[in-house]
Amino acid sequence: MLNWIWMGLIGIAVFVAVGRDIGELSNDRFRNGGQLTFTVADAKTTSPDHELLTIVTTKSELVRFYGEEEMKSVKEDTLSLPIETVVKSDAVGSFVGTANLAVNDGAPSLWKDMSAVLGDGKKITGKVSYTKGDSLTKGVLSFIPDPVRFRILGKVGNDGIIKMAETSVTLALGLIGIMAFWLGMMKIAEAAGLVTILAKLAKPLMVRLFPDVPPEHPAMGAMLSNMAANFLGLSNAATPLGLKAMEELNKLNPNPGTATNAMCTFLTINTSAITLVPTTVIAVRASLGSSNPTDILLPTFLAAVIALTCAVIFNRSIQRFFPVR
Amino acid sequence: MIEYIKALSILAVPALILIILVLGGLKKVKVYEQFVEGAKEGFTTSVRIIPYLVAMLCAIGMFRASGAMDFLTDMVSPLTSLIGMPSEVFPMSIIRSLSGSGSLGIMTDLAKTYGPDSLIGRIAAVIMGSNETTFYVLAVYFGSVGINRVRHAPLSGVFADIVSVIVSVLLVRAMFV
Numbered sequence: 292m293l294n295w296i297w298m299g300l301i302g303i304a305v306f307v308a309v310g311r312d313i314g315e316l317s318n319d320r321f322r323n324g325g326q327l328t329f330t331v332a333d334a335k336t337t338s339p340d341h342e343l344l345t346i347v348t349t350k351s352e353l354v355r356f357y358g359e360e361e362m363k364s365v366k367e368d369t370l371s372l373p374i375e376t377v378v379k380s381d382a383v384g385s386f387v388g389t390a391n392l393a394v395n396d397g398a399p400s401l402w403k404d405m406s407a408v409l410g411d412g413k414k415i416t417g418k419v420s421y422t423k424g425d426s427l428t429k430g431v432l433s434f435i436p437d438p439v440r441f442r443i444l445g446k447v448g449n450d451g452i453i454k455m456a457e458t459s460v461t462l463a464l465g466l467i468g469i470m471a472f473w474l475g476m477m478k479i480a481e482a483a484g485l486v487t488i489l490a491k492l493a494k495p496l497m498v499r500l501f502p503d504v505p506p507e508h509p510a511m512g513a514m515l516s517n518m519a520a521n522f523l524g525l526s527n528a529a530t531p532l533g534l535k536a537m538e539e540l541n542k543l544n545p546n547p548g549t550a551t552n553a554m555c556t557f558l559t560i561n562t563s564a565i566t567l568v569p570t571t572v573i574a575v576r577a578s579l580g581s582s583n584p585t586d587i588l589l590p591t592f593l594a595a596v597i598a599l600t601c602a603v604i605f606n607r608s609i610q611r612f613f614p615v616r
Numbered sequence: 617m618i619e620y621i622k623a624l625s626i627l628a629v630p631a632l633i634l635i636i637l638v639l640g641g642l643k644k645v646k647v648y649e650q651f652v653e654g655a656k657e658g659f660t661t662s663v664r665i666i667p668y669l670v671a672m673l674c675a676i677g678m679f680r681a682s683g684a685m686d687f688l689t690d691m692v693s694p695l696t697s698l699i700g701m702p703s704e705v706f707p708m709s710i711i712r713s714l715s716g717s718g719s720l721g722i723m724t725d726l727a728k729t730y731g732p733d734s735l736i737g738r739i740a741a742v743i744m745g746s747n748e749t750t751f752y753v754l755a756v757y758f759g760s761v762g763i764n765r766v767r768h769a770p771l772s773g774v775f776a777d778i779v780s781v782i783v784s785v786l787l788v789r790a791m792f793v
Binding site for chain 2: 296297300301303304305307308311443446447449450451452454455456458459460462463464466467468469470471472473474475476477478479480481482483484485488530533534537538540541547548549550554555558559561562563564565566567568569571572574575576579580581582583584585586587588589590591592593594595597598599601602605606609610612613615616
């Protein structure tokens with residue numbers, strides 16, 4: 292089952308990414324190869340070939356170039372963005388070279404998408420050309436952004452695989468400390484015999500939950516120990532005890548191969564296990580910087596208790612609709 | 617009422633530690649040595665989940681990066697909004713019943729994306745903690761004694777899962793908003 296879900300997640304991700312990329316290419320969303328024209332408002336030469344310019348453009352010009360739909364996110368009528376150029380003079384006195392257009396908060400979201408591919412979400416790289424007169428100010432600059440292709444697929448590879456793989460490891464290592472603490476505490480609880488104490492406390496309830504099981508039958512003890520171990524989050528100890536309980540319950544089973552009422556009740560309790568301290572959850576929250584990682588303890592406990600109570604009542608009331616044949 | 621529950625939540629952890637230590641002391645348990653013994657497992661457990669986390673976080677990461685997650689959450693949001701559940705938590709609530717490591721991966725992804733103290737992060741944490749991998753438990757336990765006719769057990773298990781998801785959402789909303 293999980294195999295299918297896992298393959299489905301990856302398969303759907305690639306399918307959707309390819310679909311959206313083909314959509315973007317066929318609509319020519321990024322106007323690959325197209326030339327944008329900006330007015331230069333301010334120019335500063337930082338070194339002979341390097342210049343830091345400020346370009347100005349209007350929303351209506353961008354709408355003419357990219358279409359109305361893509362420019363909806365633009366609020367200002369006039370946009371002013373810094374652009375860094377590296378240029379050389381050519382034979383006829385104009386300058387050509389490469390440029391990085393810095394994408395700031397006011398820039399269209401389309402440009403932000405382009406910058407995510409071309410320059411770490413901060414800039415759009417491309418080719419630039421302009422004529423430099425006495426002063427560059429008020430000159431005209433033409434900019435051809437580098438083509439953007441397969442944006443989503445790239446994102447799937449980058450954000451999806453590379454970053455997440457790294458995150459998984461740093462996260463898991465970050466869990467060690469807090470996990471160690473709680474597992475240490477639970478070990479003390481186990482050694483102090485808390486399992487036996489809990490089992491004793493729950494016994495009167497158990498006798499009523501399992502009317503078909505004799506109170507002194509070994510199945511009762513195994514089930515109680517299993518639940519107490521689950522309660523303390525000792526899953527390594529709980530599973531063998533649970534399997535032992537099933538074995539004992541099966542000895543009381545008149546129809547081998549068919550589940551008894553007691554088994555169904557036992558598994559209903561088991562599938563909504565109440566845990567005193569959900570160690571891993573707390574550890575994950577702590578390692579991700581939660582201000583109070585344990586503040587989910589009580590809602591978790593209450594949710595489990597309520598779910599368990601409802602499920603046991605539900606289980607009891609439907610069992611007659613599922614007779615043993 | 618909510619205030620008391622919140623206070624109880626803060627007291628629960630120190631009280632629990634105290635109870636365990638007092639009990640350990642009464643039963644003459646070598647608390648320090650037992651603690652260290654148990655704490656050793658912290659390392660192995662954390663390292664053991666790395667492959668599961670990589671498998672699940674990468675798959676979810678790809679799903680999210682491709683935009684498929686947005687389609688899915690848009691699709692289920694009319695349904696989830698009925699109980700006030702943020703639609704982002706929906707995949708988590710399904711996979712919780714199927715795989716412990718898988719849902720841990722999704723919970724981690726949600727807490728990382730939206731913040732562990734956000735509504736989504738908290739709901740995911742509570743669902744994670746208050747649920748069991750129903751289908752895994754059923755398969756292992758029934759399988760171990762050769763039971764094929766499982767009668768109403770899966771129905772009850774799924775019912776428990778649904779109730780705990782709904783209650784998780786309601787409780788987190790009541791306590792933290």
